[in-house]
Amino acid sequence: MSARILLVEDDADLARLLDRALTGEGYAVTRAGDGHTGLHLALTRPADAMIVDRGLPAVEGLDLIARLRSRGVGTPILVLSARNSTADRVEGLDAGAEDYLTKPFELTELMARVRALLRRHLDHAVQLAVPGGVLDLDHRTVRRDDGASVELSEREAALLGLLAARPGTVFSRSDLLDRVFDEAESETVVDTYVHYCRRKLGRGVISTVRGLGYRLGAP
Amino acid sequence: MSARILLVEDDADLARLLDRALTGEGYAVTRAGDGHTGLHLALTRPADAMIVDRGLPAVEGLDLIARLRSRGVGTPILVLSARNSTADRVEGLDAGAEDYLTKPFELTELMARVRALLRRHLDHAVQLAVPGGVLDLDHRTVRRDDGASVELSEREAALLGLLAARPGTVFSRSDLLDRVFDEAESETVVDTYVHYCRRKLGRGVISTVRGLGYRLGAP
DNA sequence: GGTTCCTCTCAGGACCCTCTCAGCATCCGG
């Protein structure tokens, strides 16, 4: 699941250098040598982030960004430029770029800024794998592999979340009672909620270990 | 519906200067003088963006960022620092910051970078997708897919706009109260306006997450 | 002054979640 980066740079030497560095970090890099090609690629093969030189043939860098933004493309963009005045930077950022780096720059800093762009683009709520789908504790939902989304109640989510945090581990009823069902007295609640989860997500999500308790996954 | 910015800066003079400049742009600014207070405010009253000085008393700037990130707080953060080496900038960005600006800086550039942060987070796009139509914040209307146009009041538009800016995110009542209903005291206003939106646009526009709050879209 | 719309409060009732319980199914040792 490597991030895809679109590099729009007309200086062949610099482009090759950046391509090599980015590829070395594990990114999938696509290169464009002019603004027109960059625009076309950005629209047809959406990337996770873009690096755009400001001085480009065909379509100028800031113009390229403005055109993308006006078409609803929200890909984070870092602008490279030799122009270093405050006014230039303000202009670049207000054109819709996320970041602005002036030449000359050090590769390590560029890489750090690219990581910052991607982190924001790709980051999302904590997600836990459960058989047949992905549990999202923030939204209290499970997005199933078939695309359907299942809503969970607070207790259902807490129960599944605890099991999913330690796949393979067997939790005893008393343990689950303590951690999930604070105020209950009878251990039967656990059974009931296991039942609820199975009814919503299939029998495979939780398996019973007779005499011991429950565990994530099919036997 | 102005953006909220949390400013964590121990230099009182600089803090006052920045506060005045940001407020002048229409942002709602909250100030913290040390890292500990900043951490607490960031967790209890989530902002749309943060500006954090690197050298802070109580909890150091990068430490503050790391702690927030480890708790799942994704608010975009701009770091201010007197340390200007490439290694310092890389360190700051890799700690989880979105941007890194070194002192001395010009106010206009800081403002442009703040705008870039906010653009990402609270998409300033005039038109936002809502289930069954498109929300136009300028005209405070929703153009529905069937062609009909629905007018919204100021609060209705603000509420829908906030939810639509982050599809999928669950907003708590207290959060919505702070951001949309500045002067109200009872959280039930939120319920009432959710009801108004649903009556105008159908039950599918906003879904309830029991015990947590509301979210854009149908379950 | 009257009208209209918007904003906010409030209270009753609807609905959902949580938990208990009892009867049935299933498993395992004898």
Add this chain to the structure above:
DNA sequence: CCGGATGCTGAGAGGGTCCTGAGAGGAACC
């Protein structure tokens, strides 16, 4: 194959959360 133990499942009470209609107060406009 039988009996006891363990787990499964549906029904239902209780309590909390949420929905929704009614209405007061204010601002804008005629």
